Amino acid sequence: MAGLWFTEKQTENFGITMKVNKTLHTEKTEYQMLEMVETAEWGNMLLLDGMVMTSVKDEFVYHEMVAHVPLFTHPNPENVLVVGGGDGGVIREVLKHPSVKKATLVDIDGKVIEYSKKFLPEIAGWLDDPRVEVRVADGFMHIANSENEYDCIMVDSTEPIGPAVNLFTKGFYAGISKALKEDGLFVAQSDNPWFKGELIRNVQRDVREIFPITRLYLANIPTYPSGLWAFTIGSKVYDPLAVSDDSFHDIETKYYTKELHKAAFILPKFVQELLQ
Amino acid sequence: MAGLWFTEKQTENFGITMKVNKTLHTEKTEYQMLEMVETAEWGNMLLLDGMVMTSVKDEFVYHEMVAHVPLFTHPNPENVLVVGGGDGGVIREVLKHPSVKKATLVDIDGKVIEYSKKFLPEIAGWLDDPRVEVRVADGFMHIANSENEYDCIMVDSTEPIGPAVNLFTKGFYAGISKALKEDGLFVAQSDNPWFKGELIRNVQRDVREIFPITRLYLANIPTYPSGLWAFTIGSKVYDPLAVSDDSFHDIETKYYTKELHKAAFILPKFVQELLQ
Incomplete structure (x- = not known):
């Protein structure tokens, strides 16, 4: 359709x-409205409940930054869990770390996995790796x-409406703490500071009550609200922030670098102020 | 109009x-189409030739980052020139530096200045300062x-179409070098790396042939293409990158910090690759 x-x-x-060059698939799943479209600017794109989740052209930013910042912070990550992330992008990045022996993906909506495999093979194509359990x-x-x-643990959820609403609660962060080993860490996507400052403030406050080290970092994602993601x-x-330079190993990336690993935590003043 | x-x-x-809550002013000037609108999300906003130039709510990012990065790099900036920038936002930030004795604004389109004073007083309200020559x-x-x-010298231009086309030429950068004192520096807005990689590459190449120190830095501007501006x-x-910590003095900002001054030069890998 033109x-x-x-x-x-x-x-x-x-x-x-x-x-949109064409709509590839539209389905009301048990949990959400799933749409897969071919866009002229960003290539194939997954939408959930009308919100952009990922696109072939800019997905690398989100997936690299969710995966590599925690994985390079941990000296020897072997057992990794991705909550949500049914498109498989975080898993693809996790598998770039040779220390990882097992990566488990838990997504509530099997349709997201199914149609990502079909229409986003550049992103979902690693879900059949023998180290991965879906x-x-x-x-x-x-x-x-x-x-x-x-x-x-990486929490790659949708916004706190629909199926992801429980993933933005203090009870969930307490559960994550219990699920982690005694030296574990987690990351959660936390929306954007321009329109969702209150959400960022609340998540930081809740996480800080449970984890001794709580931090916020940012990346530029052009198809997400405001282009700045937390x-x-x-x-x-x-x-x-204390990772030593020699604990980075070479991996192929398009956004993440070891210098950016630390620079991403240097926040604009109005974002700093959300954390106080 | 609803x-x-x-x-x-x-x-x-x-x-x-x-x-858009309402259109405030629309005029075909001698140089470009000028529109001033009141938006529901961003407050009053200036458009030139249909492109967002600045809005009350997010203008601080662009203006702070254009002004403070070069001004804190120079140990004693006294005489400053802003090319373009008729909305006055860069001038407002320049005046926060007590070393500045004179700030000259040269904009080709007097209508931009006139209507910015009228509809964007939070931005243009410093153009009548005694240190400023317009x-x-x-x-x-x-x-x-x-x-x-x-x-x-700060080059706060529109895109390289219309009146600004000469401001993206090697001849212009050579002129800037001549106009600067022997220890001077300049900054120019350089569009975004997602859609205009070739432009960034060309500008860097041209500037590098004239200036011994050539660098690129980034900021998040939500109303500009891709949300990432160079x-x-x-x-x-x-x-x-060599500014010592004690040469920063306190100024009131909402985006710029002395830590971000340096972090803004730490580029995502795909942007680094534009410069090679």
Whole structure:
């Protein structure tokens, strides 16, 4: 169909709009509205409940920054859990770390996994790796039933509406602490400081009550609201800012570098002020 | 008028869209289409030739980062020139530096100055400061006629179409070098690395042939294409990365900090690769 444009209202009064060459799949799953479209600017793109989740052209930023910052902070991550992330992008990045023996993906919506494999093979193509276990299950419950098990946990959720609402609660962070080994750490996507300052402030406050080391870092994601995305780290022992230069090993990336690992924590003043 | 939305196509296939409460002024000036609108998300906003120039809510990022990075790099900036920048935002930031004795604004379009004073007083309200000289003139010619005069020059131009096309040429950078004192430096806005990589590459190459120290830094501007904006610095003597910690003095900012001054030069890998 010609002349088709998709618009995501990222706030009530502001949004992005893009040319869609064709819609590839549309389905109301058990949990959310799933849409896969081919866009002219960003290549194939996954939308959940009308919000951009990932696109072939800019996905590397989010997936690299969610995975490599915690994984290079931990000196020897072997057992990794990804909550959400059914598109498989975080898993692809996790597997670049040779220390990782097992990576478990727990996404509540099997349809996201199914259609990502079909339409986003550049992103989801590593979900069949022998080190990967894929579970279609409730991440909140998986966390609640895990104890002293993981070195790193990445929470790659949607916004705190719909199926992800439990993933932004203090009870969930407490569960993560229990599911982590005694020197483990986790990261959670935390929306953006321009429109969701209050959410960032609340997540930081909640995580800080549970983890001795709590930090926020940023990355530029052009298809996400405001282009500036925040990630919260909670860590029991290792400080992402204290990683020594020689503990980085070479991996292929398009956004992450070992210098950016630390620079991403240097926040604009108005973002610093959210954390006080 | 209700139900009014403005859309800027930032590329052929991608753009931003926002609710407009009312249009405040629309005029075809001698040089460009000037529109001033009141937006619901960003407050009053200036558009030139249909492109977002500045808005009350996010202008601080651009103006602080254009002004303070070069001004804190120079140990004693006294005489400063702003080319373009008729909205007055860079001038407002320049005046926060007590060493500055004179700040000259040269914008080719007096209408930008006139309507910024009227509708963007939070931004343009410092143009009547006694240290400021405002000239409605061609910045390219002003530079061509200046010699050994300025400590810092900020090029706050529109995109390289319309009146700003000469401001992206090697001849212009050579003129800037001549207009600067022997230890002077300049900064120019350089669009974004997602959609305009080739432009950034060319500007860096041209500036590097003239200035011994050439660098690129980034800032997040949510109303600009991709949310990630680039700035090129050309400097004769002082390196923005070598500024000592004690040469920063306190100024009121919402984005810039002395830590961010250096972190802004730490580039994502795909941006680094544009410079090679």
